Amino acid sequence: xxxxxxxxxxxxxxxxxxxxxxxxxxxxxxxxxxxxxxxxxxxxxxxxxxxxxxxxxxxxxxxxxxxxxxxxxxxxxxxxxxxxxxxxxxxxxxxxxxxxxxxxxxxxxxxxxxxxxxxxxxxxxxxxxxxxxxxxxxxxxxxxxxxxxxxxxxxxxxxxxxxxxxxxxxxxxxxxxxxxxxxxxxxxxxxxxxxxxxxxxxxxxxxxxxxxxxxxxxxxxxxxxxxxxxxxxxxxxxxxxxxxxxxxxxxxxxxxxxxxxxxxxxxxxxxxxxxxxxxxxxxxxxxxxxxxxxxxxxxxxxxxxxxxxxxxxxxxxxxxxxxxxxxxxxxxxxxxxxxxxxxxxxxxxxxxxxxxxxxxxxxxxxxxxxxxxxxxxxxxxxxxxxxxxxxxxxxxxxxxxxxxxxxxxxxxxxxxxx
Amino acid sequence: xxxxxxxxxxxxxxxxxxxxxxxxxxxxxxxxxxxxxxxxxxxxxxxxxxxxxxxxxxxxxxxxxxxxxxxxxxxxxxxxxxxxxxxxxxxxxxxxxxxxxxxxxxxxxxxxxxxxxxxxxxxxxxxxxxxxxxxxxxxxxxxxxxxxxxxxxxxxxxxxxxxxxxxxxxxxxxxxxxxxxxxxxxxxxxxxxxxxxxxxxxxxxxxxxxxxxxxxxxxxxxxxxxxxxxxxxxxxxxxxxxxxxxxxxxxxxxxxxxxxxxxxxxxxxxxxxxxxxxxxxxxxxxxxxxxxxxxxxxxxxxxxxxxxxxxxxxx
Numbered sequence: 069x070x071x072x073x074x075x076x077x078x079x080x081x082x083x084x085x086x087x088x089x090x091x092x093x094x095x096x097x098x099x100x101x102x103x104x105x106x107x108x109x110x111x112x113x114x115x116x117x118x119x120x121x122x123x124x125x126x127x128x129x130x131x132x133x134x135x136x137x138x139x140x141x142x143x144x145x146x147x148x149x150x151x152x153x154x155x156x157x158x159x160x161x162x163x164x165x166x167x168x169x170x171x172x173x174x175x176x177x178x179x180x181x182x183x184x185x186x187x188x189x190x191x192x193x194x195x196x197x198x199x200x201x202x203x204x205x206x207x208x209x210x211x212x213x214x215x216x217x218x219x220x221x222x223x224x225x226x227x228x229x230x231x232x233x234x235x236x237x238x239x240x241x242x243x244x245x246x247x248x249x250x251x252x253x254x255x256x257x258x259x260x261x262x263x264x265x266x267x268x269x270x271x272x273x274x275x276x277x278x279x280x281x282x283x284x285x286x287x288x289x290x291x292x293x294x295x296x297x298x299x300x301x302x303x304x305x306x307x308x309x310x311x312x313x314x315x316x317x318x319x320x321x322x323x324x325x326x327x328x329x330x331x332x333x334x335x336x337x338x339x340x341x342x343x344x345x346x347x348x349x350x351x352x353x354x355x356x357x358x359x360x361x362x363x364x365x366x367x368x369x370x371x372x373x374x375x376x377x378x379x380x381x382x383x384x385x386x387x388x389x390x391x392x393x394x395x396x397x398x399x400x401x402x403x404x405x406x407x408x409x410x411x412x413x414x415x416x417x418x419x420x421x422x423x424x425x426x427x428x429x430x431x432x433x434x435x436x437x438x439x440x441x442x443x444x445x446x447x448x449x450x451x452x453x454x455x456x457x458x459x460x461x462x463x464x465x466x467x468x469x470x471x472x473x474x475x476x477x478x479x480x481x482x483x484x485x486x
Numbered sequence: 487x488x489x490x491x492x493x494x495x496x497x498x499x500x501x502x503x504x505x506x507x508x509x510x511x512x513x514x515x516x517x518x519x520x521x522x523x524x525x526x527x528x529x530x531x532x533x534x535x536x537x538x539x540x541x542x543x544x545x546x547x548x549x550x551x552x553x554x555x556x557x558x559x560x561x562x563x564x565x566x567x568x569x570x571x572x573x574x575x576x577x578x579x580x581x582x583x584x585x586x587x588x589x590x591x592x593x594x595x596x597x598x599x600x601x602x603x604x605x606x607x608x609x610x611x612x613x614x615x616x617x618x619x620x621x622x623x624x625x626x627x628x629x630x631x632x633x634x635x636x637x638x639x640x641x642x643x644x645x646x647x648x649x650x651x652x653x654x655x656x657x658x659x660x661x662x663x664x665x666x667x668x669x670x671x672x673x674x675x676x677x678x679x680x681x682x683x684x685x686x687x688x689x690x691x692x693x694x695x696x697x698x699x700x701x702x703x704x705x706x707x708x709x710x711x712x713x714x715x716x717x718x719x720x721x722x723x724x725x726x727x728x729x730x731x732x733x734x735x736x737x738x739x740x741x742x743x744x745x746x747x748x749x750x751x752x753x754x755x756x757x758x759x760x761x762x763x764x765x766x767x768x769x770x771x772x773x774x775x776x777x778x779x780x781x782x783x784x785x786x787x788x789x790x791x792x793x794x795x796x797x798x799x800x801x
Contacts, residue, residue: 143764150553167767171552254637262745312657315746316635446766456747457659 100382102131105158107141110339114402118395122386129382131157149173149376156377157386160207160370162198162438163445168372169201170442175373178205180384186391190410192366194437199370207370208391211405213336214431215270215364217241217357221350223248223255223329232330236357238274238298241330245307248329259319259328260299260308262452262459265365265438266319266332271295274359279439283480285447288473291360293466298359300458300465311459323347332356335428336405342420353424355431366435368408443483447476538780541773549769562774572775574750575758578663579732582754585667586674586731590723593678598712600679601686612683615676623673627740630669631656656741662748666741670734678723685719686712717798725790732783735760755779 106115112133119131134155136144142164148154160168168174181188188196191209199207219232227247232240245257261267269279277292279285286292302308309322320337322328324344333341341347356364371390373383389395396409403419406428417425441447454472458465545562547555566572596615600608618626633640636654646652655665689712697707713720735756742752753761755775763772 146551167551171550173552262747311745311747312654313636315657315743316631316654317637443767446768449761449766452745452747453750456745456749460657460747 098128100129100379102129102157102379102382102386103134103155104131104386105134105136105141105145105155107136107138107159108404109135111402111404114399114404117402118390118398121394121398122389125389126382126385129385131386134158149374152376154374154376156379156383157371157373159210160199160372162367162440163448165199165207165370165372166201166440166442166444169204169206173375174206175375175377175380175383176204176206177208177373177384177387180388181205181208184384184388186388187393187409188391190393191391191408192368192410192432192435194366194432194435195368195408198368198437198440199372207372208387209368209370209408210390210396211399212366212368212408212432213334213406214366214428214435215266215332215334215356216428216431217330217354218323218333218337218341219330219352219354220323220326220328220347221352222346223326224352227329231352232354232357234355236354238357238359241357242302242307245302245330246305249307251306254327256309256322256328257307257330258302259314259322259331260302260459261314261319262311262455263319264448264451265367266334267299268296268451268455269365269436269439270332270356270363271298271359273363273365273436274298274356274361276360280441280480283441283484285473285476285480287476288470293469295359296455296458296465296469300461300463303459303461304463310461311456335425338420338423338425338428339404342423348422351423353427355427362434364431364435365438366432367438441480441483443479446483447479450475450479541776544770545774545777547770549767551767555770558770562771563778565771566774566778571750571753571758572755575753575755578752579734579754581663582667582670582734583728583731585664586670586727586734587724589671589675589678590720590727592671593675593682593723594713594716594720596675597679597682597686598708600683612680615679617676618673619676621673623736624740626669626673627737630665630672631741634665657746657748659748659751662742662746662752666738666752669737669741670731673737674727674730678727681719681723682716685716689715714799718800721790721794721798725787728786728790729783732779732786 104115104119106112112135115133119133123130145154145158154173160174180186186208188205188208192212195209195212196205199205199209217232217236221231224231224244227244229244229247232244241258248257249255259267272279272286272292272295275291275295275298277286277289277295279287279292299308303310309319309328314322319328319331320333323331323333324341324347326346341351344351356362371387373380373387377383391409393409393412396407396412397415399405400407400412400415401419403416406413406416413429417429450472454468454475455465457463458468544555546557546559548558548561549555599605600611632638634655636642636652636657639655641655642652653661656662693711693715694707697711702710733756734754738752738754738757739760742749746752756779759772759775759779762768762775
């Protein structure tokens, strides 16, 4: 029974690739069909609308979406790249970008951008920079995500505390967390979960530390450790459930079920939060409280073109269109993610009037781009096994962070050496 | 009667002719025999043997994430041996094997109980024990994660009544490996049960009757008749069980979330292989790890074959 699953997984990837790729239609006959790889089914209807608008402008090009579930997206993509059946245009994230760019499987876009005056400057600079490798732009952002403080107004009212606002610091969070924690009802003030994008990175950056700078790890840095301690201290004091409990029911679910009063979470979760009646009624959003400095993490997806595509001209037309105002407007109206094009976010804000979504956009000013290197996954995978004990109330955050820093440095060295 | 009369005949003939110094000529019906084993042979060659050779070759290379590989000699093997997580994973895997083997005595006891004369509903019991084995590991893992859940799990509710403290069974580093091991035993016992029931059925009733006449009790008969005569079956089951436990992956993959603080204490060798090959783009090192695991399994199986002479009774 074990063999079957392993083998099944290994077989499925190339099979899927073989089924989905290749038959992209011919350039002859006057019509080009592009394949567009993505993973989020929630965004498919919005993307279809953008494609319809694009096809109206470019009657000789049509675009077909190839949806691969997140769990197998990267494995499938890698396999189909090897087999030459990868989609012409596909979604990219920061974790994987440099690996793809450095391997030469992405089409450089800088020349096209200059020639066609693509409005790159209308997208957040931090985000655009995420998709440049050694001075060359390979991807154009389509949306972005920031991390904000989600809180439960009803629990705040019950404890008689004023709601969080832009003036809040970490001390305010700690005071509130202590007040809000109610062991009898199993309510915790805060969810100090071991989660890199939502909690660890924002806390480290908020403490004035860093994750990655000039090819070196920041985890051994005093201020980074201070940031981690902000989180683990909440667990030690009982204001947050320990990680062992949050592995089984994650912080987000605890916030949904009103068992956690404050939680750092992504803007992309707004739609799901909005669907929970209690949260729609009394869920609140504030900018992240200030530690030593103001910080949040910004990440966004980009559209990239496969270097192996035989329809690069048409593919560029599509990517160029996707980075423009019109496509961004359609995407914002679909309401799933924040479009990265400046000034098109109103539609998203209006789609959930009860939520103060504007906070997510205001945080752009001091948002730190999601840290990444050529083989990001390798050093990211070091984090959870090493930090797990500290986030479970067993202490030792300082030595764990230093070990993590050393191991991450070793991984980074290996990466640049190869 | 032999199932393959042709092969048996060829064997007999082969013995005779090799003595005379010439190989036997393939006869027509022998070719037919090869035809019959061809599907299995081809399947084995394509899906096991060829990948095995490839894995061996790849273990000496560094793999590009998008294809292409360069020869780097034994570096991958050096990396495997130097990496502490490999040794930790090996330790975990051996614990799983040790726990997994406990399915055998449980299955033997249940099998001999189910073989008692006059027991009704044997088919039902057999099916009940077998169901966990044919259930998808994903479903098994998810359901057990609910049972083990530290906040709302059934296990804590039951143990709570008995005065045992609440625990997050699969995310506490000191219990996680045993919690998963228990699920392994639970889901494989049925398989061994079927094997042992067949084995017990093969033991002639007269032995028991004779012993009974001589005044041997049920326990005595179990240890002096059933167990020794079951030893060939037990030998087969223990090899299968060991190989399966050493390759364990899916349950752990399903039950252990990425952020589980006990992940280092539960990761198996194959789990580590998966992480290296498919997440961290280190296919070369992963191939070396897989090859070493195969050698380990081969060595342990060989050892079992050597040791069987001391305890396995054939008829």
